[in-house]
Amino acid sequence: MPGAMRSLTATGIAGIVLAGSAVAPAAAAPRLTPQPSTSDRTSPVEARRVDRVPAPKLDWYACYDYAECATARLPLDYDNPKGATTEVAVLRVKARDQQHKIGSLFLNPGGPGGSGTSIALAAPYFLGDDLLDRFDIVGVDPRGVAASENIKCFPSVKDQTKAYAGLNVAFPWTKAEEKAYVASSKAVGRACSTSGKPLTGAASTAEVARDMDVLRRAVGDQKLSYLGFSYGTALGHYYANMFPDRVRALVVDGVLNPNAWVGQGKARNQLQESRLRSADGAYRALHEILVRCAKAGEEACPLAAGDPVAAYELVAKRLRKKPLVVDDPELGQFTVSYADFVGATLGALYDPYGWRDVVGLTSELLVLTDPASVSAARRAEARTAVVARAAKARQQRGYDFPYDNGLETFLTVDCTDAYHPKSADAWSVLSAKEDKRAPYFGRAWAWGAAPCARNTWTVRDEDAYTGPFNKRTSAPVLVVGNYWDPATNYHGAVSSAALLPNSRLLSSDSWGHTAYGTSACVTGAVDAYLLTVALPATGTVCTGDAQPFVEVPAAERAEASKSALARAGEPGRGEPKRLPPVVAPLPVVGTLTVR
Numbered sequence: 001m002p003g004a005m006r007s008l009t010a011t012g013i014a015g016i017v018l019a020g021s022a023v024a025p026a027a028a029a030p031r032l033t034p035q036p037s038t039s040d041r042t043s044p045v046e047a048r049r050v051d052r053v054p055a056p057k058l059d060w061y062a063c064y065d066y067a068e069c070a071t072a073r074l075p076l077d078y079d080n081p082k083g084a085t086t087e088v089a090v091l092r093v094k095a096r097d098q099q100h101k102i103g104s105l106f107l108n109p110g111g112p113g114g115s116g117t118s119i120a121l122a123a124p125y126f127l128g129d130d131l132l133d134r135f136d137i138v139g140v141d142p143r144g145v146a147a148s149e150n151i152k153c154f155p156s157v158k159d160q161t162k163a164y165a166g167l168n169v170a171f172p173w174t175k176a177e178e179k180a181y182v183a184s185s186k187a188v189g190r191a192c193s194t195s196g197k198p199l200t201g202a203a204s205t206a207e208v209a210r211d212m213d214v215l216r217r218a219v220g221d222q223k224l225s226y227l228g229f230s231y232g233t234a235l236g237h238y239y240a241n242m243f244p245d246r247v248r249a250l251v252v253d254g255v256l257n258p259n260a261w262v263g264q265g266k267a268r269n270q271l272q273e274s275r276l277r278s279a280d281g282a283y284r285a286l287h288e289i290l291v292r293c294a295k296a297g298e299e300a301c302p303l304a305a306g307d308p309v310a311a312y313e314l315v316a317k318r319l320r321k322k323p324l325v326v327d328d329p330e331l332g333q334f335t336v337s338y339a340d341f342v343g344a345t346l347g348a349l350y351d352p353y354g355w356r357d358v359v360g361l362t363s364e365l366l367v368l369t370d371p372a373s374v375s376a377a378r379r380a381e382a383r384t385a386v387v388a389r390a391a392k393a394r395q396q397r398g399y400d401f402p403y404d405n406g407l408e409t410f411l412t413v414d415c416t417d418a419y420h421p422k423s424a425d426a427w428s429v430l431s432a433k434e435d436k437r438a439p440y441f442g443r444a445w446a447w448g449a450a451p452c453a454r455n456t457w458t459v460r461d462e463d464a465y466t467g468p469f470n471k472r473t474s475a476p477v478l479v480v481g482n483y484w485d486p487a488t489n490y491h492g493a494v495s496s497a498a499l500l501p502n503s504r505l506l507s508s509d510s511w512g513h514t515a516y517g518t519s520a521c522v523t524g525a526v527d528a529y530l531l532t533v534a535l536p537a538t539g540t541v542c543t544g545d546a547q548p549f550v551e552v553p554a555a556e557r558a559e560a561s562k563s564a565l566a567r568a569g570e571p572g573r574g575e576p577k578r579l580p581p582v583v584a585p586l587p588v589v590g591t592l593t594v595r
Helices: 010-019 044-051 116-126 129-134 157-167 175-194 205-218 231-242 258-262 265-269 272-276 278-296 308-321 338-349 355-368 376-396 406-417 424-437 441-447 490-499 520-532 562-568
Strands: 005-007 061-063 067-075 085-093 103-108 135-140 224-229 247-253 324-328 332-336 477-484 503-511 540-543
Touching: 044 205, 067 116, 067 205, 085 116, 085 205, 103 116, 103 205, 103 231, 116 135, 116 562, 129 135, 129 520, 135 205, 157 175, 175 406, 175 424, 205 224, 205 231, 205 406, 224 231, 224 520, 231 247, 231 258, 247 520, 258 272, 258 490, 272 278, 272 424, 272 441, 278 308, 278 338, 278 355, 278 424, 278 441, 278 477, 278 490, 308 338, 308 355, 324 355, 324 376, 332 338, 332 376, 338 355, 338 441, 355 376, 424 441, 477 490, 477 520, 490 503, 503 520, 520 540
Parallel strands: 103 135, 103 224, 224 247, 247 477, 477 503, 503 540
Antiparallel strands: 005 540, 061 067, 067 085, 085 135, 324 332
16 A cells, blocks of 8 residues: 555565565564663864854844745854854744744755755645644755855856866767766866865865754754755764764655765775765666566556567667767757666656656657657657657756856765765776666766866865764664665665664655655654654655556655745645655756757
8 A cells, every 4th residue: 555654674674675576564563762872972173163153143034935044154164263254045934833843954955066945945845744833944055055155166157168068968978978078077176176265175064064053053953853865864974973962853865875975995996886876776776667567568568568678778779879860840950869868767767756757768769769660650659759858858958147056066065075086087997887787877877976086176175074974863863765766775774774873764665766755654754753753663664655657646846946936835734745856966867968
C-alpha cells in the first residue's frame, strides 16, 4: 500500500539494496523515544570563534507577501571578528501558532549554491502543517549565494561567457570536447582563485555552519532545529560535528557521506565521484526502471516489445557513433548527442515520476536513430515528441543579466571543502574509469568537479573543517536515505548513520532525489521527529507513493521562484502538499539541450 511503513534489520536493508531486489515487509518495532545521553562538546577553538561574535539584531521587514526578510553582517574570517564582514540574507515564515511555538526550523535545499531564503518561502507548500504551526521556518542564503553578498569570479558576463565556453555540454565525450572542457575548467579555477577572492576563500561549508550558529542565537534558539536536503546534508553533518552540544533536532535527507565528500587519507587524490559514487545510484535506478519495464509489458511500457536494457544501450551506442540532427521550422537545426541523452536521463531520474521521461525519450530516439525501421506515422510522432522536449529545454535555458554566479558558488564550496586530483588534465582518464564502474553516468558525475584540480583552484579556506565526523550530538540525528536516489547514493545514508554514534537511519523505497514528500510514511516520521525528537523504529523502511509503471497522480515540486510564490500567496492549512524544491548537487540536464 502506498506510504506504508515497513521494517527490516540493518543487514537485510544492505543486502536488498546491493541485490537491487524488492523489499520484503517485516513486523515494525515500536517507536523509540531517545534517552538522554552525554554529548561531545564544541571545541574551545570553535566556541571562541562564534561565541565572541555578538548575535546580530535582525531588523525584520515584510517581504514576498507572507514572509519577513532581514540581513546580517557576519565576519568574513571568524578568527578576526572585528575585521571585514560579509552580508548574509535571511528569510522567515512565522509559525502559525506563535503561542505554542517550539522555535525556529532552519532549512537548506542543497547545491552547494541553493538559496535558503527561497526554500523557506516555499515551505508552506511542502512542509507538514504541524511543522508550519509550531516553527518559524528560517532560510539563510549561504555566504556568496543568491541574496547574500555574491561570489563573483569574473569582472563581467562577457569574460565569464568566454571562460565557460567549453563547459556548455552535459559532459564532454569527444576528445575535442574534453580538451575544451579542461581549458575552461582551468580558466574558471584560476579566476575564482584570484579575482574571486576574498569571498572564495571564506565560503566553505564550515563558514556557513558558523554563520548558522550565530543566526541561531539571533532568532533566540538555544539549540538548532534543522532540515537539510542533498548538499544541505553536508551542512547538517558539519554543524553536528562542529557544534555537537548545540543540536535540538537535525534531519539530513539525500545524504552525502562527509568523509567521502572531503576525501580522507589516500582518497584525497581520488576523484570526488570515486568516493561518493553518485553514478552508481543513478545507474542502479535506471537499470531497475528498465527491468520493471520488461515486467510491466508493452501496454504499460513500449520498450517491453524487446529488451528494454538492450534498447537503452542501443540508443546510446548509436548516439556515441553519430549524434542525431533534427530540423524544425521554429527551433531550427539542433543536435541530440550521447551526452544529451544521458544528461536528460539523469535529469529525469531526479523526479519520482521520471521513469515516464526515461521510457519516452528512449523510445523516441530508438525510432529517430533508425527511422527506416518504423512507419512514417511513428517517425512523425517520435519527432514531434523530441522537438517538444527541445522546445522545453530552450524555454528553461537561462540567459541572465546581470551576472549569474551559480556555478561559481557550487565550485567555491566543493573546491575548498574537498580534496581533488592535482591536474584537470587527469580527468579524461579518470572519468573513463568511472564509466566502467557505473555505465553512462560515471563521466557525467566525474567531470563536474574538474575546475577543482589543485594546481588551478589554489585558493583555500584556512578554517575549513575536514573532520572528524563521528561526534555524539546532544540530540539524535535522523538520517534519511532513498534506495533509488540518482544523486546521493543510498549508501551515503547507510554509511553516515553508521558514522554518527547518536543517529537513526530511516530508509525509503522511493524514487527521485531525496525522500521527504514522497510518502506519508517518510513525511510523517520526519515531522514527528522534528516536533518531539522521537525517532522512528530501528530498521524502518517506507514505500514511496510513486513506483514505476504504477499510475498515480504526479506530485509537482514546489515553485522555487520567490516572485511566483509571492504572487500565489501562502497556502492555507490542509491544502495539498508538493515536493520540496531541492537543488541538485551538480548541474544536470533535465531535458534535451538545444545548441
